[in-house]
Amino acid sequence: ERLKAGKAIPDTxxxxxxxxxxRLWPEIDTLVKQQVSMARLGVGECGAGWQLFAEDGExxxxxxxxxxxxxxxxxxxxxxxxxxxxxxxxxxxxFKPEYRYDWETTLENMQVLETISDDTLLFFxxxxxxxxxxxxxxxxxxxxxxxxxxxxRDGPDIWAVxxxxxxxxxxxPNTGKxxxxxxxxxxxxxxxxxxxxxxxxxxxxNITCKxxxxxxxxxxxxxxxxxxxxxYKREYPKFLKRFTAFVTNKTKDKPIMx
Ligand code: 18C
Numbered sequence: 001e002r003l004k005a006g007k008a009i010p011d012t013x014x015x016x017x018x019x020x021x022x023r024l025w026p027e028i029d030t031l032v033k034q035q036v037s038m039a040r041l042g043v044g045e046c047g048a049g050w051q052l053f054a055e056d057g058e059x060x061x062x063x064x065x066x067x068x069x070x071x072x073x074x075x076x077x078x079x080x081x082x083x084x085x086x087x088x089x090x091x092x093x094x095f096k097p098e099y100r101y102d103w104e105t106t107l108e109n110m111q112v113l114e115t116i117s118d119d120t121l122l123f124f125x126x127x128x129x130x131x132x133x134x135x136x137x138x139x140x141x142x143x144x145x146x147x148x149x150x151x152x153r154d155g156p157d158i159w160a161v162x163x164x165x166x167x168x169x170x171x172x173p174n175t176g177k178x179x180x181x182x183x184x185x186x187x188x189x190x191x192x193x194x195x196x197x198x199x200x201x202x203x204x205x206n207i208t209c210k211x212x213x214x215x216x217x218x219x220x221x222x223x224x225x226x227x228x229x230x231x232y233k234r235e236y237p238k239f240l241k242r243f244t245a246f247v248t249n250k251t252k253d254k255p256i257m258x
Contacts, residue, residue, distance in 0.1 A: 017145070019117035024166065028120065028143050032162045035186035036147065039160070039212045043077055050077065054237045058082070061236055071219055072228045076236060078213040082244045084204040087189025088146070088257050090211060091159040093247045094187050095144040097121065103246040105238060108135075113168065119144045123163075124171055126178060130231060133223050137178040140165045149190075156191040156258050179221040188212040191258070204256060213240060 019025055043050045043062050054061040058081040063074045082090075093099050097112050104110075106127045114122035120143045129135040140163045147158040163185040167173065173180030190210045195202060215236075219228060251257070 017117060017119055017143075019120040019143070022116050022120070024116065024141055027166075028141060028162075028164075031164055031184070032143055032145055032160070035162045035184065035214070036145075036160050036188060039077075039186045039188040039214050043079075046077070053233055056237060056241065059237065059240060061240075063232075067225070068218065071222060072225045073216060073218045074229070074232070075216045076214065076232070078211075078236065078240055080211040080213075080240055080244065081208060082211065082248065083208050085209050085244070085247050085251055086156065086191045086207060086256060086258055087159040087209050087211075088157070088191070089251050090189045090209060090244070090247050091144050091161045091187060092257065093250060094243065095119075095121075095142060095161045097123070099246075099250075103239075103243045105242065106235065113139075113171070116141070122166070122168070127181070130227075133227070134179045134221065135177055136181045136220065137173075138165065138181050138183060139168060139171055139173075140183060156193065158188065158190050160186060160188045162186050173220070179219070181220045182218040183215065185215040186213070188214075202256070204252070207256065211240075211244070 019028065038046060049064045050062040051064070052060060053063050059078065060080075061076065061078040063076050066073050066075060093103070097110060100110050101107060108126045108128050111124045112121050113124050116122060120141060122139075122141050124137065124139050126135065126137045142161060142163045144159070144161045147160060149155045149158055163183060165182040165184070188211070192208045192210065193202060194206050194208070196206055217232075
């Protein structure tokens with residue numbers, strides 16, 4: 001720090017995230033920005049071909065049928081609105097490893113391979129096997145970020161978590177019993193507050209969270225398209241309902257985390 005007119009001023013502005021020095025940082029920062037701006041677009045705004053494939057209450061799930069080398073890699077975009085929880089809470093429970101077994105139904109085993117920083121982790125997971133296909137595993141970095149709310153400067157910040165596959169020499173893909181899945185996932189959460197008219201303190205009844213969940217999953221090895229589409233048609237709605245119910249339940253008697 002230097003002294004200017006008697007005041008201490010830092011030599012460099014603080015980094016956006018403490019993960020700034022890590023080898024993966026340039027990729028993480030670029031991809032997070034890209035994923036967040038894509039997730040912020042409505043299905044009508046991000047290209048043609050989105051079809052609604054699941055609907056339940058406020059939840060809507062859209063997919064675009066896509067194949068790469070005969071493998072189904074359909075991008076998914078889901079939107080949901082949930083009362084009583086904030087975007088920070090949703091991202092917190094999605095990101096933190098200690099809660100993952102409580103809501104992630106596809107999980108067999110999870111390991112944190114590296115703590116890059118408080119908001120950036122490297123995960124290795126094995127998933128439940130779907131007979132008769134081979135078992136799958138995933139190796140991905142996960143980054144949680146607070147974003148300024150530029151539409152409403154007084155409103156709560158927007159929160160996001162981005163998960164993206166990466167590789168690590170000590171965990172090469174497709175060497176054991178598992179086939180490696182490649183994924184890019186973005187969870188983006190925007191909180192709205194409708195303050196009580198009488199000036200009473202804000203309670204969980206006054207908050208609503210708009211959730212956008214986008215994913216592209218490459219199954220890594222061939223699997224019949226019809227089976228794959230049937231699996232994600234069942235598993236994605238199950239995930240989003242179970243995960244949001246978990247957060248609602250976990251936070252109901254806790255102070256609101258804005
Ligand atoms: O985003 C989610 N979870 C995060 C934290 O775990 C993270 C991980 C995502 C992994 C997604 C891939 C998991 C698929 C595993 C195989 C399927 C097991 C089914 C178990 C049935 C009991 O980002 C939430 C993820 C929600 C996942 C929905 C399922 C997506 C299915 C995609 C198909 C994958 C191909 C599997 C090959 C099987 C072929 C018939």
